[in-house]
Amino acid sequence: MSLKVVRGRVLKVGDNVDTDAIIPGKYLTLTDPKELGKHALEGLDPNIPNLLKVRQIIVAGRNFGCGSSREHAVLALIGAGVKAVIAESFARIFYRNSVNRGLLAIEVPGVRGEVSEGEEITVDLERSVVITASGKTLQFKPMPRELVEIIEAGGLIERLKKGLPE
Amino acid sequence: MQSLTAKILAKASGKNRVEIGETVIAKVDKVVIHDVTGPITLEILEELKYPVREPEKLYVFLDHYSPSPSISASNIHKKFRSFFKNYPQTKFFDVGEGICHQIMVEGNVLPGEVVVGADSHTTTYGALAAFSTGVGSTEAAYAILTGRLWFKVPEPIYVNVEGALSRYVFGKDVILEILRIIGQEGANYKSLEFLGSGLKSLSMSDRLTIANMSVEGGAKNAVFPLDEILIDYLKQFGYNLELDKLADLRPIEGVNPDITINLSRLEPMVARPHSPANGVPVGDVEGLKIDAAFIGSCTNGRYEDLLVAAEILRGRRISSDVRLVVTPASKRVLIKMLEDGIARIFLDAGAVVTPPSCGACFGGHLGVVGDEEVIISSSNRNFVGRMGSPKAKIYLASPATVAASAIEGRITDPRRYLR
Numbered sequence: 219m220s221l222k223v224v225r226g227r228v229l230k231v232g233d234n235v236d237t238d239a240i241i242p243g244k245y246l247t248l249t250d251p252k253e254l255g256k257h258a259l260e261g262l263d264p265n266i267p268n269l270l271k272v273r274q275i276i277v278a279g280r281n282f283g284c285g286s287s288r289e290h291a292v293l294a295l296i297g298a299g300v301k302a303v304i305a306e307s308f309a310r311i312f313y314r315n316s317v318n319r320g321l322l323a324i325e326v327p328g329v330r331g332e333v334s335e336g337e338e339i340t341v342d343l344e345r346s347v348v349i350t351a352s353g354k355t356l357q358f359k360p361m362p363r364e365l366v367e368i369i370e371a372g373g374l375i376e377r378l379k380k381g382l383p384e
Numbered sequence: 385m386q387s388l389t390a391k392i393l394a395k396a397s398g399k400n401r402v403e404i405g406e407t408v409i410a411k412v413d414k415v416v417i418h419d420v421t422g423p424i425t426l427e428i429l430e431e432l433k434y435p436v437r438e439p440e441k442l443y444v445f446l447d448h449y450s451p452s453p454s455i456s457a458s459n460i461h462k463k464f465r466s467f468f469k470n471y472p473q474t475k476f477f478d479v480g481e482g483i484c485h486q487i488m489v490e491g492n493v494l495p496g497e498v499v500v501g502a503d504s505h506t507t508t509y510g511a512l513a514a515f516s517t518g519v520g521s522t523e524a525a526y527a528i529l530t531g532r533l534w535f536k537v538p539e540p541i542y543v544n545v546e547g548a549l550s551r552y553v554f555g556k557d558v559i560l561e562i563l564r565i566i567g568q569e570g571a572n573y574k575s576l577e578f579l580g581s582g583l584k585s586l587s588m589s590d591r592l593t594i595a596n597m598s599v600e601g602g603a604k605n606a607v608f609p610l611d612e613i614l615i616d617y618l619k620q621f622g623y624n625l626e627l628d629k630l631a632d633l634r635p636i637e638g639v640n641p642d643i644t645i646n647l648s649r650l651e652p653m654v655a656r657p658h659s660p661a662n663g664v665p666v667g668d669v670e671g672l673k674i675d676a677a678f679i680g681s682c683t684n685g686r687y688e689d690l691l692v693a694a695e696i697l698r699g700r701r702i703s704s705d706v707r708l709v710v711t712p713a714s715k716r717v718l719i720k721m722l723e724d725g726i727a728r729i730f731l732d733a734g735a736v737v738t739p740p741s742c743g744a745c746f747g748g749h750l751g752v753v754g755d756e757e758v759i760i761s762s763s764n765r766n767f768v769g770r771m772g773s774p775k776a777k778i779y780l781a782s783p784a785t786v787a788a789s790a791i792e793g794r795i796t797d798p799r800r801y802l803r
Binding site: 280 | 432
């Protein structure tokens with residue numbers, strides 16, 4: 219799998235979107251991403267799971283994924299078909315979970331002011347840029363090589379399948 | 385001067401010193417999983433088929449759905465029991481034993497250790513001068529299989545505490561004040577390190593609450609230094625630690641604090657919906673009508689929490705318009721509250737006393753809130769939908785403030801009930 223270029227329509231959300239909003243507590247006995255995905259971001263707005271069928275890049279404000287360590291939050295977004303989350307900033311555990319599960323999570327300061335709801339944007343990992351519909355490019359800090367490798371491998375577990383470290 | 389976190393991580397990664405921002409591979413002393421995040425960990429362990437590396441270092445808890453409220457939760461529990469039958473050395477805590485974080489601090493974590501848990505409130509053990517942090521289910525599996533994990537050495541935020549807490553002001557009020565100052569992501573990727581002359585006014589119960597909720601500011605961990613208060617606390621669990629032998633964990637001196645909290649001036653705090661960082665002095669929200677009240681959780685379900693709530697409720701009744709749910713954090717706490725008559729005080733006051741569980745705090749069971757209801761809670765999060773209906777409003781406060789509010793049926797300053 220290569221993640222060099224990802225393209226999709228934008229779903230915009232605000233600051234401090236917490237893990238209870240991404241996947242409410244009542245669904246935590248589920249572990250199947252597809253099932254969890256039916257409720258992705260339902261805590262924010264019950265219409266979002268439907269919107270995610272056509273808008274697969276989430277553009278968020280600050281501190282996306284704050285709160286609980288529940289990996290279900292990342293699984294729900296993956297299960298809903300989300301291709302990438304681009305945020306002004308991420309909460310720490312959510313970010314680690316994203317990398318470990320192979321969900322592309324990119325920090326782009328100022329991104330919320332630059333793209334509109336429903337707009338088609340492109341993420342180019344090779345060049346470390348987000349390209350808006352009008353062709354404007356937003357630069358982000360390149361992801362560390364090790365993290366890109368984990369994401370490209372499909373997550374930490376896929377890596378572990380190749381054997382335990384020394 | 386190295387932060388306490390840096391010193392602990394250096395030792396765990398076999399180095400003399402580490403720099404802030406440096407990535408280290410640290411040996412993990414203990415791993416915690418439970419019945420919400422653990423099922424994903426189990427799926428990974430089953431899929432990979434590698435054996436659990438050091439089963440005696442793994443702590444497994446059936447605490448969120450304790451006892452099970454649903455068939456799906458029961459099936460998860462069944463799977464856990466069956467899987468860990470193969471690992472008799474693993475510390476397995478079935479339903480009714482208590483909340484993972486409370487049990488871990490009842491003699492299962494020691495100063496200087498590195499502990500990770502598949503739960504964000506794993507930060508709690510920093511009160512015991514340990515490095516502890518929350519991880520995802522996948523990383524918990526990685527730590528279980530390899531005995532180690534990578535960490536970026538976090539930048540410290542030095543919190544200086546001065547003065548002494550007034551009566552009916554607690555660790556909960558301290559952390560709500562810190563969160564008000566730093567905001568919901570003010571400590572993201574960082575460590576909260578506590579120092580100052582006010583430490584001697586903070587009991588272990590206060591420190592555990594503060595470390596527990598440090599994650600609501602995004603903190604990777606929080607850490608209190610080793611002092612006489614911690615050494616005394618550990619004695620009840622059979623540990624007689626000597627300060628001299630753990631000099632590395634002694635309070636840090638000569639650093640410029642980033643934040644100073646004057647404990648003497650602090651008032652009871654209440655965090656308004658929908659963020660734990662929305663704290664205000666209780667006077668700003670006093671009189672607001674409530675439908676429900678909750679005392680419990682890994683944040684504030686300890687014996688000291690129940691004791692002060694009982695002191696306020698003794699000989700009184702809660703408002704007929706309010707229901708109060710009291711959930712002790714562990715079986716040890718429950719036994720103590722039964723033995724010394726506190727349970728009876730709650731029952732006589734009109735409260736519901738439940739078995740130990742994460743229960744109401746995460747909207748799981750044992751007191752879920754309905755549409756448009758207003759609850760005041762001693763727990764840790766007031767996000768939309770956290771305790772049940774997304775239309776409910778959650779106010780966070782100390783057990784004393786919750787107890788006083790339950791009597792009045794309105795948010796109330798607990799100092800009105802000082803005896």
